[in-house]
Amino acid sequence: MSTLPQRAPRGARRRVEAWAAQHLQCAVASLGALCHAPLASLLTAAVIGVALALPLSAYLVIRGMSDVSARFANSGDISLFLRPEVTLSGARRLAAELSARADVAAVEVIGKEQGLVEFRSALGMVSGLDALGGANPLPVVVVVRPQSVQEPAVEGLLDALSKLPEGEFVQVDRHWLARLQAILDIAHRVLWLLAGLLGAGVVLVIGNTLRMSIETRRSEIEIAKLFGASDAFVRRPFLYHGLFYGLAGALVACALVFIAALTLHGPVQRLGAEYAGQLELSVPGPLHLAILLAGGSVLGLLGAWLSVGRHLRAVEPR
Amino acid sequence: MIRLQQVSKRYGGGQDALRDVDLHIGAGEMVFLTGHSGAGKSTLLRLVTLIERPSRGSIAVGGQHLGRVRGPAVARYRRHLGMVFQDHRLLMDRPAFDNVALPLVIAGYPHQEVARRVRAALDRVGLLAKERALPQMLSSGEQQRVGIARAVVHRPAVLLADEPTGNLDPELSVEIMHLFERFNQVGVTVLIATHDLGLIARMGHRVVRLADGRVMADCAPPAAPA
Numbered sequence: 147m148s149t150l151p152q153r154a155p156r157g158a159r160r161r162v163e164a165w166a167a168q169h170l171q172c173a174v175a176s177l178g179a180l181c182h183a184p185l186a187s188l189l190t191a192a193v194i195g196v197a198l199a200l201p202l203s204a205y206l207v208i209r210g211m212s213d214v215s216a217r218f219a220n221s222g223d224i225s226l227f228l229r230p231e232v233t234l235s236g237a238r239r240l241a242a243e244l245s246a247r248a249d250v251a252a253v254e255v256i257g258k259e260q261g262l263v264e265f266r267s268a269l270g271m272v273s274g275l276d277a278l279g280g281a282n283p284l285p286v287v288v289v290v291r292p293q294s295v296q297e298p299a300v301e302g303l304l305d306a307l308s309k310l311p312e313g314e315f316v317q318v319d320r321h322w323l324a325r326l327q328a329i330l331d332i333a334h335r336v337l338w339l340l341a342g343l344l345g346a347g348v349v350l351v352i353g354n355t356l357r358m359s360i361e362t363r364r365s366e367i368e369i370a371k372l373f374g375a376s377d378a379f380v381r382r383p384f385l386y387h388g389l390f391y392g393l394a395g396a397l398v399a400c401a402l403v404f405i406a407a408l409t410l411h412g413p414v415q416r417l418g419a420e421y422a423g424q425l426e427l428s429v430p431g432p433l434h435l436a437i438l439l440a441g442g443s444v445l446g447l448l449g450a451w452l453s454v455g456r457h458l459r460a461v462e463p464r
Numbered sequence: 465m466i467r468l469q470q471v472s473k474r475y476g477g478g479q480d481a482l483r484d485v486d487l488h489i490g491a492g493e494m495v496f497l498t499g500h501s502g503a504g505k506s507t508l509l510r511l512v513t514l515i516e517r518p519s520r521g522s523i524a525v526g527g528q529h530l531g532r533v534r535g536p537a538v539a540r541y542r543r544h545l546g547m548v549f550q551d552h553r554l555l556m557d558r559p560a561f562d563n564v565a566l567p568l569v570i571a572g573y574p575h576q577e578v579a580r581r582v583r584a585a586l587d588r589v590g591l592l593a594k595e596r597a598l599p600q601m602l603s604s605g606e607q608q609r610v611g612i613a614r615a616v617v618h619r620p621a622v623l624l625a626d627e628p629t630g631n632l633d634p635e636l637s638v639e640i641m642h643l644f645e646r647f648n649q650v651g652v653t654v655l656i657a658t659h660d661l662g663l664i665a666r667m668g669h670r671v672v673r674l675a676d677g678r679v680m681a682d683c684a685p686p687a688a689p690a
Contacts, residue, residue: 164572369553372513373567373614374543376536 169382176386179359180394190355190391194445195398197348198438201341202403202430208333210414210427215326224300224307225317226288232312234258237286240312244290249303252291258282285314345445348395352388352449360384360457367457377458384454385447392446396438403430465491465622465653466512471521473507473677481507483677485521489655491621494648496664497657499674505657508674509626512655513545514538526621543571546615546652550627552607554599560586560610561595567618585613589643605636609643616647623647625656629663637663 180187228237234257245253256264261284290307292300300318308316360367367380407429414427430438466489473482482504489495497505510516511523514530523530526544533541546567554563564585568578586592589609591602599607608628615623625644629637637660645667648654658664664671673681 160574161572164574167575168569168572365553366555369555370566370570371539372515372542372547372553373570374539374541374545375570376539379539379570 168379172382173386176383176390180387180390187391187394190351191394191398193351194348194391194395194442195402197344197351198395198399198442199402199406201337201344202399202434202438203406204333204337204340206403206407206428206430206434208330208337211326211333212330215323215330223318224290224292224304226290226307226310227314227317228286228288228312229314230285232286234286236312237288240310241288244288244307247303247306249293249299250290251293254289254291256287256289258284258286261285261287345441348392348442348445349449349452352391352446353453355391356384356387356450356453357457359387360454364457380458381451381454384450388446388448388450388453389443390446392442392444392449393439394442395446396442399438399442400430400435403434465489465493465526466655467524468508468511469522469524471508471511471518471523473504473511473516474519480677482511482518485674485677485679487672487679487682489653491653492648492651494645494654494669495656496667496669496671497655497674498659498661498664498671499680500659503674504677505659505674506626507677509624509655509657512622512624513547514541543567543618544621546618546620546623548608548611548615548623548625548628550630552599552611554607554610554614556599559596559598560591560602560613563599563610564595564613564617566614571618581617582613585617586610588616588646589613605632605639608632608636608640612640612643616652619652621653623652623654625654625658627658628656629658629660634663641667 228240232240234255237255237257241253241255244250259282262282265284290303292303294300304316304318307313370380407427410427411429466487468485468487471482471485471487472480474480485504485508487508497508499505507516511518511530512525514533517531525541528541530541555566561582564582565578568581573581583592583595586595589612591606591609591613594602594606599610602610608631612628615625623644628644629640632640641656641663644654644656669685671681671683672679673683
């Protein structure tokens with residue numbers, strides 16, 4: 147019995163060239179098909195864009211708040227208010243002892259006079275202090291910055307400080323920071339859930355859009371398969387379709403977030419100014435754009451892959 | 465080139481399309497497969513093209529056992545075949561050139577070679593002047609010729625045709641059959657399913673008649689007149 151003739155092996159370079167040419171042709175044809183129905187393509191891109199824009203804008207807001215929280219993270223300083231009879235030199239001695247401790251990063255002594263100046267400039271409570279008739283009621287304060295911001299280490303240090311005979315009381319206000327951190331943690335998880343759900347939505351939208359385009363080209367797929375087209379060959383134009391939808395959606399998303407950020411920038415900055423410039427809403431940068439484009443492409447390819455895969459199985463030999 | 469051994473095909477409804485078919489078609493042969501509709505002609509072609517698989521028995525094409533051809537190998541196997549259909553199955557939104565080019569594009573031929581081979585194939589079926597025509601601008605006979613050009617453009621070892629003249633008038637049918645003969649003369653193994661008995665009687669090739677899924681008659685071509 148004679149055997150099937152083996153195809154003459156062609157040069158690897160020509161193979162790669164033919165393969166690249168096929169990809170290029172596929173890409174151009176897909177782009178052409180999308181441009182052929184601009185309104186429908188634009189609507190699909192807009193749906194994907196909105197779905198991608200939501201997690202990004204939520205991320206930017208959360209990041210703005212995280213920045214605020216990070217800036218206060220160093221403010222775990224502990225104020226040790228000394229007894230009124232302790233003098234400045236006594237306080238300096240104490241400070242030297244404290245700074246020798248392993249769990250202390252830095253120590254600063256604020257004398258009575260310096261404390262009064264800061265108090266005045268920070269709070270403008272001049273009249274109240276002046277009413278005291280010139281006597282300085284403020285104690286000497288030793289500000290201790292813990293080596294670590296971890297809860298147990300700080301607790302140990304607090305304990306030690308409160309037992310010092312020179313101390314009157316110890317003050318640290320980290321509770322609001324802990325609360326903000328907890329809220330941000332929740333917001334982060336919600337963000338991931340939101341991103342996951344909307345990502346799945348994008349996959350479904352692209353898959354469904356391509357389903358219709360696959361249906362109309364069903365006979366073409368069957369014919370190509372009869373003439374020996376591999377699954378990759380059949381899949382290729384649809385993958386490019388999905389890729390372009392994803393990329394277009396990512397661009398729309400970027401535009402939406404950019405517009406939103408610009409719209410909110412002024413008011414947020416004014417609010418931030420009220421809090422000594424500690425609040426800032428970031429505008430999407432090149433990194434965000436890159437992540438969006440990559441994310442959009444991956445989701446587009448995934449949607450196309452899933453959609454075509456189902457149809458490929460439908461035309462397999464039984 | 466094509467060997468069927470004890471091949472049976474039973475469909476889900478319990479209906480037997482082929483029963484214990486033994487058939488051998490040598491390389492370079494031209495064979496007509498006849499019988500009433502439902503006799504199993506199309507089923508046999510679908511088994512050889514791996515659109516379906518037999519319920520029992522084995523099929524070998526070019527020494528390759530089709531039972532072992534699975535997954536991606538199916539696509540590679542089909543690239544050795546040329547197929548012609550009764551309803552042409554052309555891509556209606558693509559010109560004749562693109563239709564004929566399809567098997568070459570699938571096989572990854574370089575652009576220049578695709579163009580050269582497509583023009584050669586269109587020339588052989590007499591449609592070189594209509595390479596830019598869309599199928600609906602062509603007559604039924606011309607569409608079938610495009611289908612034949614597509615089936616031979618990649619120089620397959622085996623050419624399979626399912627009722628290629630089913631929709632054509634007698635004169636065009638003869639023309640199409642002669643086209644198949646010309647490809648057979650250059651060494652292509654040709655298997656044509658048809659019920660146009662009057663036409664094939666005049667052509668003098670081997671005829672295999674199926675009825676109820678069995679081979680009822682296998683008539684060798686008459687000896688060439690001395």
